[in-house]
Structures are given as C-alpha cells and as structure tokens.
Amino acid sequence: MITSPDHLESADGTRASAGTLAMLGDRLALAAEAEGLLDVAYTTADSPVGTLLLAATPAGLVRVAYDVEDHDRVLDILARRISPRVLRAPRRLDAAARQLDEYFGGRRQVFDLPLDLSLSTGFRQLVQRRLTEIGYGQTRTYGQIAELVGRPRAVRAVGTACATNPLPVVVPCHRVLRADGTTGGYVGGPGAKKTLLRLEAAA
Amino acid sequence: MKQPFENVVERHGGTVLRVCRVLLGSHDAQDAWSETFLSALRAYPDLPDDANAEAWLVTIAHRKAIDVLRARQRQPVPVGEIPDAPTALGVPGAEDDDLWRAVAALPGKQRQAVAYHYIAGLAYAQIAGILGGSADAARRAAADGIRNLRENYPGAATKGASS
Numbered sequence: 001m002i003t004s005p006d007h008l009e010s011a012d013g014t015r016a017s018a019g020t021l022a023m024l025g026d027r028l029a030l031a032a033e034a035e036g037l038l039d040v041a042y043t044t045a046d047s048p049v050g051t052l053l054l055a056a057t058p059a060g061l062v063r064v065a066y067d068v069e070d071h072d073r074v075l076d077i078l079a080r081r082i083s084p085r086v087l088r089a090p091r092r093l094d095a096a097a098r099q100l101d102e103y104f105g106g107r108r109q110v111f112d113l114p115l116d117l118s119l120s121t122g123f124r125q126l127v128q129r130r131l132t133e134i135g136y137g138q139t140r141t142y143g144q145i146a147e148l149v150g151r152p153r154a155v156r157a158v159g160t161a162c163a164t165n166p167l168p169v170v171v172p173c174h175r176v177l178r179a180d181g182t183t184g185g186y187v188g189g190p191g192a193k194k195t196l197l198r199l200e201a202a203a
Numbered sequence: 204m205k206q207p208f209e210n211v212v213e214r215h216g217g218t219v220l221r222v223c224r225v226l227l228g229s230h231d232a233q234d235a236w237s238e239t240f241l242s243a244l245r246a247y248p249d250l251p252d253d254a255n256a257e258a259w260l261v262t263i264a265h266r267k268a269i270d271v272l273r274a275r276q277r278q279p280v281p282v283g284e285i286p287d288a289p290t291a292l293g294v295p296g297a298e299d300d301d302l303w304r305a306v307a308a309l310p311g312k313q314r315q316a317v318a319y320h321y322i323a324g325l326a327y328a329q330i331a332g333i334l335g336g337s338a339d340a341a342r343r344a345a346a347d348g349i350r351n352l353r354e355n356y357p358g359a360a361t362k363g364a365s366s
Binding site for chain 2: 017020021024025027028031032035037040075076078079080083084085086087088114
C-alpha cells in the first residue's frame with residue numbers, strides 16, 4: 001500500500017538521481033556564471049602538499065587553502081566576508097588549477113593569474129603584494145621584507161602578514177624565512193613549506 | 204550566519220528534484236529544478252538566516268512548476284509524459300511507469316499536496332501558505348491524493364503487502 005512516500009522515492013531511482021543531481025549542479029554553476037550570480041566559485045585540486053581549495057571571485061583568484069585550514073570552514077568565511085553565493089564551479093578555476101599543476105610538476109616558475117586580494121587590507125595586503133616580487137627559488141627573511149615595505153622594525157607584523165596570506169603558493173610567503181635560516185611557521189604547516197622550498201631548489 | 208549556497212544545493216537538491224518530478228514528471232522536472240535553484244541563488248543573500256530553506260525552496264519550485272505547465276499549455280506541440288528521455292543518466296528499470304502515470308493523473312491540488320507533504324515533509328500549515336486555503340484543506344488534498352494513488356496504481360496492493 002502507498003501509505004508513505006517510499007514508492008515515490010524508490011521510483012525516482014537513487015543512483016539515477018545522484019547522476020542527475022551532479023549534472024544539474026554543473027548546469028546551475030554555468031547558468032549562475034552567465035547570469036552574473038556566481039560571486040565565489042571554488043574547486044579542489046590535488047597536489048604534493050595535499051588537497052588545495054581554490055576559490056575565485058569575478059575579479060580573480062581570492063583564496064588558496066590547505067587541508068589543515070579546514071576547507072568547510074574556509075568556505076563559511078568566504079560566504080560571510082564576500083558573498084553567500086558560493087558554488088562549486090571548477091571552470092572559473094581552470095587556469096589556476098592548470099598553473100598550479102605545472103608549478104608542482106616543475107614546469108612553471110611564475111603564476112600568471114588575476115588575483116583578488118580583497119581578503120587582506122592595509123599593511124598585510126601591502127606585504128602580500130611585495131611577496132610576489134620574490135622570484136622562484138629565492139628566499140628573503142622577515143626582516144628584509146620589513147625593510148622592503150619601509151617598516152624595518154615591523155618584523156612581527158610581516159610575520160603576521162605572511163601567516164594570514166589568503167593565497168599561499170601563488171603569493172609565495174613560503175619564500176620568507178627566519179633570519180637564522182630556519183623555515184619558520186607556515187599556514188600549510190612546516191612540512192608543506194619545506195616541500196615547496198625543496199621543489200624550487202631542485203629546479 | 205549564512206552558509207555557502209553550495210551547501211543548500213547539496214542538502215536540498217534531491218528533495219527539490221523529487222518534488223519537481225511529482226509535480227511535472229521526469230522530463231520537465233530538471234528544467235524546473237534549474238529554474239528553482241537559479242532563482243533561489245539570486246534571492247539567497249536576502250533570505251533571513253533563520254528561514255526554513257527547504258520550505259523556501261519548495262515555494263519557489265511550486266511557482267516554477269506552474270510556469271513550466273503554463274508554457275507547455277501555450278505550446279502547440281504536445282509533449283505530455285515523454286517515455287523517459289534521460290537515457291544517458293537514468294538507470295534502466297528504475298522507472299516505475301505505472302506509478303508515474305497514476306501521479307500524473309492526480310488533480311493538481313492533490314498532486315501538489317502529496318509532493319509537499321510526503322516528499323518535502325512540509326507541515327500542512329506551510330503547504331496552505333503555498334497553495335492558499337486552510338491547513339485542513341491541504342491535509343484533505345494530500346489524503347485524497349494518497350487514496351487516489353492507492354486505487355489507481357496497480358502495484359500498490361502487491362508491493363506493499365509485506366509492509
């Protein structure tokens with residue numbers, strides 16, 4: 001007897017439904033982009049330093065996040081700080097994902113991507129902008145960056161700016177080390193920082 | 204705090220699809236689903252944080268399904284219940300044509316009330332808010348719909364025998 005929706009549910013075909021929903025989700029992302037409603041698009045990409053979350057606004061790449069940062073938490077913050085119109089939409093991240101793949105494969109030394117630095121403000125953003133000037137395979141100390149931005153005594157603030165870099169790997173805060181030569185902290189963990197430095201030293 | 208819209212799609216996408224299928228059949232359901240979520244995405248920043256997202260989505264789906272039906276009535280080409288076009292996605296044998304025919308034969312209000320109560324799990328007061336009329340009227344429409352299905356769906360008696 002039909003006393004519950006079970007018949008209607010099962011007639012739907014659960015497996016068919018999963019495939020259909022995946023297709024409909026992709027279609028929604030494309031329609032949202034076309035209608036200008038995709039405020040934050042994201043995807044994930046595998047890398048030698050774990051799964052990376054990549055997120056972009058229409059202005060450019062806005063966030064790269066390590067696993068240890070908790071991707072769900074990062075997406076919640078993006079929804080709050082930028083817009084809740086957040087969808088998994090890999091297409092907008094195609095170029096970023098491809099360039100990161102080339103970088104980790106040793107085939108790319110410079111990222112050529114539009115960046116949206118709006119998650120950082122003031123001194124932190126100023127520092128993060130200057131970090132992009134440190135070339136592949138080179139390193140600087142926190143003190144040198146402080147001098148570079150004209151605040152030679154703001155070494156700790158430079159450390160904070162590096163630690164809060166919303167675009168790790170692409171904005172190379174991993175190239176900034178302690179004055180004593182040790183690697184110092186890193187948003188992706190010290191292991192990830194060493195992996196990136198080894199990768200760049202090998203090239 | 205408002206969660207990313209992707210979470211809303213993940214949590215409620217399946218229910219909304221099932222509601223659309225009961226309202227429209229499988230073919231038009233996908234279009235109604237797409238229209239529903241695109242419209243919801245547009246309005247999402249203004250949705251109150253404490254709103255019931257599922258009831259909100261079903262209300263949008265209700266309107267979109269009516270739009271689809273109206274558009275169908277204006278079109279000279281009869282489409283009706285296409286014998287399951289989504290071959291690339293559907294699992295052969297998963298469709299229960301007799302049940303869908305019985306659902307399609309329900310009067311509009313009964314079909315809507317069954318979808319919103321038994322598929323979406325909305326309370327009759329919420330359904331009354333969507334359909335107009337009273338909660339009692341919504342309850343009667345859902346009950347009549349289920350009784351109609353029981354009478355007109357040949358598989359109902361045998362399939363349910365063990366439960």
